[in-house]
Amino acid sequence: MARIQLDNVSVSFPVYDSSTRSIKNRILSNNAGGSIDNDTNKHQSTVNALEQVTETFDHGTRVGLVGHNGAGKSTLLRVLAGIYEPCSGNLLIRGHVAPLFDIALGMDHEATGYENIRLRGLFLGLSKSEIDRKTDDIIDFAELGGFLDLPVRTYSAGMLLRLAFAVSTAIEPEILLIDEGIAAGDAAFLEKANKRLHEFTNRASIIVLASHSPDLIMSMCTSVVIMERGRIIASGNPAEMLQFYADPTTSAHRAQ
Incomplete structure (x- = not known):
């Protein structure tokens, strides 16, 4: 049967040019794009698009990925599709993947x-x-x-x-x-x-859907994963997770 298993999967992209400071400022000001590490000696910044993602999706799973633009949803989809290789961690895919x-x-x-x-x-x-x-x-x-x-x-x-x-x-x-x-x-x-x-x-057998639409998530998914800055911060029942995500208190907490 089809299965997806991620164990501490991380993906990062090095940025070497002189614009790294402005990239960092844009990302931080918009609360998007994962975390950034700087190496001033090499004039290099590293965008950590996914950080230590651990999750398992088995046969029958319909999971919705929720989070603001830059939270890591599309990066995770591209890792599962084989477009991006994890920099660390282990990824197991059993079954034919259709992106x-x-x-x-x-x-x-x-x-x-x-x-x-x-x-x-x-x-x-x-x-x-x-x-x-x-x-x-x-x-x-x-x-x-x-x-x-x-x-x-x-x-x-x-x-x-x-x-x-x-x-x-x-x-x-x-x-x-x-x-x-x-x-x-x-x-x-x-x-x-x-x-x-x-x-x-x-x-x-398994569906992974990245969406901003609560209606689409509720009609299509059996579980929801909430992502923030390249990490999974919560997962569970769609109704509960969407309520958690919409709560301004938890949103403020995630933005810190």
Whole structure:
């Protein structure tokens, strides 16, 4: 069965240039972006994007990641997707990971829509035979007709999102990673996309969702993890965690 296990996982990014002081001031003034260590001898600052994150998600888990911008939600998703490597700690992933964020990643703007179906499918871990079996469904869902013969650089933003969304949701997910801001074009297509997304998430063994929407969290998640400055500060029942997060007293405490 699918499983995610993080044991004291940390991720940091060194910043070497002369702008580190202004970066630090911006991050601290906005109460975002994790903690920062300075090395004045090397003119280097280190942004600690995740610090000693320990959590386990088993089969059936639908977890919502909650926190302000820069709290570490997206960094954690990218660690789980294999985009970022932990600097320390241990990460165990059991099951096929399907990231539903940066959904146009891996697409070639000079290639045609048909070619990008194959490229994006390979990027998501599908075999050539799997892509061949799913191509007709992707074409029907994207509703791009003859534009699939053209380079995607000729597409509008909405058309590109249609194609990327159609390919991304054609896979069979075990571990599904979602960043909230998924847009898929016009209102009619958005309704169709939301229905497909609902079916897609029902098939997943584990879902990790980063969101600012309490309604989405309550409708989709069985547990909530609250993040602050790259750390997990609380986790538990969605209703209790969202109340805790919204409490101005606890918010003030987290800002210190």
